[in-house]
Amino acid sequence: MGASFIRASVRAMDGYTPGEQPGVGERIVKLNTNENPFPPSPKVVEAIRQIEPELLRRYPHPLAEQFRAAAGRLLGVSPEMILCGNGSDDILTIATRCFVPPGGLLVAPEPTYSLYPTLAQLEEAKFVGVPWAQDYALPIDAIVRAKPSAVYLANPNAPTGTFVSPARIAELAERFRGLVLVDEAYVDFADENAAVLVNAYENIVVSRTLSKAYSLAGLRFGFCIAQPQVVEQMLKVKDSYNCDAVSIVAATAAIEDQEYARRTWDHVREERTRVSDELAHLGWAPLPSRANFILTSVPGGRGKEAYLGLKQQGILVRFFDQPGLRDKVRITIGTIQENNALLGAAKELQLVDKAA
Numbered sequence: 001m002g003a004s005f006i007r008a009s010v011r012a013m014d015g016y017t018p019g020e021q022p023g024v025g026e027r028i029v030k031l032n033t034n035e036n037p038f039p040p041s042p043k044v045v046e047a048i049r050q051i052e053p054e055l056l057r058r059y060p061h062p063l064a065e066q067f068r069a070a071a072g073r074l075l076g077v078s079p080e081m082i083l084c085g086n087g088s089d090d091i092l093t094i095a096t097r098c099f100v101p102p103g104g105l106l107v108a109p110e111p112t113y114s115l116y117p118t119l120a121q122l123e124e125a126k127f128v129g130v131p132w133a134q135d136y137a138l139p140i141d142a143i144v145r146a147k148p149s150a151v152y153l154a155n156p157n158a159p160t161g162t163f164v165s166p167a168r169i170a171e172l173a174e175r176f177r178g179l180v181l182v183d184e185a186y187v188d189f190a191d192e193n194a195a196v197l198v199n200a201y202e203n204i205v206v207s208r209t210l211s212k213a214y215s216l217a218g219l220r221f222g223f224c225i226a227q228p229q230v231v232e233q234m235l236k237v238k239d240s241y242n243c244d245a246v247s248i249v250a251a252t253a254a255i256e257d258q259e260y261a262r263r264t265w266d267h268v269r270e271e272r273t274r275v276s277d278e279l280a281h282l283g284w285a286p287l288p289s290r291a292n293f294i295l296t297s298v299p300g301g302r303g304k305e306a307y308l309g310l311k312q313q314g315i316l317v318r319f320f321d322q323p324g325l326r327d328k329v330r331i332t333i334g335t336i337q338e339n340n341a342l343l344g345a346a347k348e349l350q351l352v353d354k355a356a
């Protein structure tokens, strides 16, 4: 359990378990942590090369002003509506500190991103997962009945890839006066987003990341959009210099090259359709996804067996050992070659039928 000088709430926590990260140079088709399969824009690499040592000697701008200005232009909002973070996990941590008091309640429709319960525990708050309604619809009544301090909604959701319309999110924000945090880590692979709702609803915060859509998971940069008076409060609880100087330069170059990023999103969408269709053809049952991954049940219903069988063939996907997910695996959409390797390996799997 750990030494008594460690906070009891920390000793009681399991902590978040990140997806497996193979060593550099390991030959594996890595489709387990939803990275973009393409490299970042060449303009990002060039911007990093051009960095002068003076930029590294000095502290970075505490609000990442250069990025805020560029993101404001792109999204049509004022820079005061943007808060930057060291990945969107940092944004989620800041939000939890700001909106979920000790003894408070954080609610999310479940299954969802497994970091949320950990964030609640860090604040000595409670987490309650409310089951999704039929076909992964937003369970608004059940959420409102739980009387939470805040609701976190991953949209598209992880690990299901399913999507809730901005109209339903607005309905939730109308009926519930606490914070509605819309975690849009994967939204660039969908067709709609909730950013415009921020103008009308003070209690909506929309978080984004450059990890997926801009191929920068290794850089660590995320941000959120909220009304200026909300951002002002969130700023009080962030680390002073939570974004480093290199990441600010690179993230700005990334969002300024929309043409490049959009080409990668188009590829992912096309391949998402192809991989889903082919898996369905093999008797797998993928959920319709708006993200850059697919959650699919496997023939015979033994997700772990499929995960291990694929791994043996050099393909890494994600298995979640939790109720409702044990018959499934989550597969990140890769390049055409990677997806072909996955489909080839899936055909080779000898999955034992549970009923047999």
Ligand SMILES: Cc1ncc(COP(=O)(O)O)c(C=O)c1O
Pocket (backbone or CB within 6 Å): 033, 034, 086, 087, 088, 089, 090, 113, 154, 157, 158, 183, 185, 208, 209, 210, 211, 217, 221, 222
């Ligand atoms: C739903 C969701 N939100 C947020 C994140 C965190 O992304 P990052 O901290 O890399 O921005 C992830 C990462 O997998 C995710 O799945």
